[in-house]
Amino acid sequence: MPYSLDELAKDIKDILKDHGIQEGSDKVCYYVQKALMDQNFIQNNLKDRDDQNPREILYEDPELGFCVCGHVYNQEANGSPHDHGSSWAVYGQAAGETEMTEWEIVKKENDIKLVKEKKKYVMKPGDVKFYNVGDVHSPIRKEPVRLLRIEGKNLDNVERSKIKEL
Ligand SMILES: [Fe+2]
Structure with missing residues (x-):
């Protein structure tokens, strides 16, 4: 069965309304995976992008504020340790591989979070x-x-924490 962007947005919205993200995150992940398994979904929604602007908001919910985003990178892209401020996020790998590192917050100095490496894995x-x-x-x-990435709120408008590696 093909799966559309509208269906994904509706499924996520239903979960957030019924359960909230803390209880419903596994279910949101399930539907993101369902979209990733559909090659038509990927072709229709994760189209080639300019490297200057790899992120596209595919859907922004007017009521709850969550966003479905596509990120397409044509070349190497390395992110430094970050959080998403007051937002959660679900990352779904549609094509290629991401080597992800998770960091533990060891302490906070003023408003800076000091972190050390916790675990590393490859997302396929x-x-x-x-x-x-x-x-x-x-x-x-x-x-x-x-x-394919779901943001709890549009990250264009969210301030990130200051983070430093120990
Ligand atoms: Fe992130």
Whole structure:
């Protein structure tokens, strides 16, 4: 059965309304994975992008504020440790691989979070991961990748924490 962007947005909205993200994150991940398994969904929604602007908001919910985003990188893209401020996020790997590192917050100095490496893993096509509010992570992408990402709120408007590696 083909799966559409509208259906994904509706499924996520239903979960958030019925359960909230803390109880419903596994279910959100399930539906993101369902979209990733559908090659038509990937082709229709994760189209080629300019590297200056790899992120596209595919859907923004007017009521709850969550966003379904596509990220398409044509070349190596390395992120430093970050959180998403007051937002959670679900990362879904559609194509290529992401080497993800999770970081533990050891202490806070003033408003800076000091972190050390906790674990590392490779996300392959079909893999989905939930990052809660405040979870610190850093993605390394050495090859072209396509990602489907759900943001709890539009990250264009969210201030990130200041983070430093120990
Ligand atoms: Fe992130």
